[in-house]
Amino acid sequence: MARVAVFSAGSWGTAFGIVLADAGNEVTLWARREDVVTAVNDRHENPDYFPGVELPAGIRATSDPAEALAGAEYVVLSVPSQSLRENLAAWAPLVPEDAVFISLMKGVELGTTKRMSEVIAEVTGAGPERISVVSGPNLAKEIAMREPAASVVACADDAVAKQVQELCHSRAFRPYRSTDVVGCELGGAYKNVVGLCVGMAVGLGFGDNTTASLITRGLAETARLAMKLGADPLTLMGLAGLGDLVATCSSPLSRNRTFGEKLGQGLSVEEIYATTSQVAEGAKSCASILDLARRNGVDAPIAEHVDAVVRGEIGTREMMDAFIARETKAERD
Numbered sequence: 001m002a003r004v005a006v007f008s009a010g011s012w013g014t015a016f017g018i019v020l021a022d023a024g025n026e027v028t029l030w031a032r033r034e035d036v037v038t039a040v041n042d043r044h045e046n047p048d049y050f051p052g053v054e055l056p057a058g059i060r061a062t063s064d065p066a067e068a069l070a071g072a073e074y075v076v077l078s079v080p081s082q083s084l085r086e087n088l089a090a091w092a093p094l095v096p097e098d099a100v101f102i103s104l105m106k107g108v109e110l111g112t113t114k115r116m117s118e119v120i121a122e123v124t125g126a127g128p129e130r131i132s133v134v135s136g137p138n139l140a141k142e143i144a145m146r147e148p149a150a151s152v153v154a155c156a157d158d159a160v161a162k163q164v165q166e167l168c169h170s171r172a173f174r175p176y177r178s179t180d181v182v183g184c185e186l187g188g189a190y191k192n193v194v195g196l197c198v199g200m201a202v203g204l205g206f207g208d209n210t211t212a213s214l215i216t217r218g219l220a221e222t223a224r225l226a227m228k229l230g231a232d233p234l235t236l237m238g239l240a241g242l243g244d245l246v247a248t249c250s251s252p253l254s255r256n257r258t259f260g261e262k263l264g265q266g267l268s269v270e271e272i273y274a275t276t277s278q279v280a281e282g283a284k285s286c287a288s289i290l291d292l293a294r295r296n297g298v299d300a301p302i303a304e305h306v307d308a309v310v311r312g313e314i315g316t317r318e319m320m321d322a323f324i325a326r327e328t329k330a331e332r333d
């Protein structure tokens with residue numbers, strides 16, 4: 001049993017907290033709001049995200065980061081990607097010096113184009129042996145309901161990956177392990193952009209040929225960039241690549257796919273933001289991923305067109321027409 005601090009009590013932080021508690025750990029959830037802390041501690045529930053789901057007794061909550069981090073052996077980070085740097089700068093001095101970070105986030109930082117593990121390293125000074133990521137087909141609601149699912153734990157140090165793997169192996173959650181942190185993180189961040197694109201196609205009324213074509217070309221685009229950055233292409237064929245793409249692009253539970261679907265139905269980005277408080281990472285990361293691809297000379301048509309739609313420069317139908325009209329090429333180019 002280990003002591004784990006989870007930042008924060010949103011959908012994935014709470015669901016992963018359930019996994020960790022089911023696996024026998026002592027979990028402290030950090031929440032920004034006192035009403036969430038009270039609901040978790042007094043009623044064993046997080047009504048904002050999972051109303052009616054009873055949280056295990058092994059989960060406690062606090063709004064005090066120092067209390068959450070006291071004696072923590074593992075620090076799970078699950079805040080919106082673009083807010084990580086600022087939040088972590090405030091928490092870092094409170095983190096025990098040998099604690100291992102576990103990033104659940106699926107985004108790339110705007111401006112710097114850094115992956116979340118790179119932001120963690122930069123802000124905390126932790127070495128690669130103290131930074132792990134968890135990524136896979138893990139829609140939070142299904143995980144909170146203990147529906148069976150698998151995922152990947154990646155860390156440059158295989159022994160640490162194994163520790164984190166044991167930490168989160170519960171009765172419904174099966175983690176595999178990997179040392180390919182780059183592949184896992186890019187798979188997770190890119191699938192959100194492809195999920196947006198597929199959502200747009202669904203919103204426009206297109207069927208399964210269109211979505212399967214976008215998923216497959218999305219995977220090719222992800223692999224192209226990931227390999228350029230040193231990832232193993234087989235990682236992208238695994239749970240953190242294809243697995244997560246399939247889950248996100250097929251599920252109405254995905255916030256990214258839903259966001260795209262609303263765009264396809266004609267809503268504006270502002271109108272969609274007004275209807276949900278939950279994060280659709282791809283709406284921001286399409287710009288940073290495109291930036292990363294351009295800096296590395298990688299062709300990224302899906303990121304480019306999704307970014308143009310999100311900026312309001314082109315419409316969703318125009319995006320689909322542009323994909324078809326692109327110059328013909330070999331499939332593997």
Ligand SMILES: NC(=O)C1=CN([C@@H]2O[C@H](COP(=O)(O)OP(=O)(O)OC[C@H]3O[C@@H](n4cnc5c(N)ncnc54)[C@H](O)[C@@H]3O)[C@@H](O)[C@H]2O)C=CC1
Pocket residue numbers: 008009010011012013032078079080081083087104105106107138139140141277278279281
């Ligand atoms: N929800 C899901 O099914 C999954 C989400 N993820 C990833 O996990 C990360 C977190 O996503 P979710 O938990 O789904 O988002 P969410 O929107 O459900 O929760 C985000 C949490 O962060 C807090 N928060 C929002 N802005 C903040 C800020 N500026 N500073 C501090 N805290 C802030 C919110 O209060 C909330 O507790 C994302 O990178 C997402 O891609 C990964 C796998 C599954």
Ligand SMILES: O=C(CO)COP(=O)(O)O
Pocket residue numbers: 106136137138139140192195244247248253254255256257279280281
């Ligand atoms: O990452 C996820 C599933 O693995 C969740 O996807 P959304 O953020 O699109 O809801």
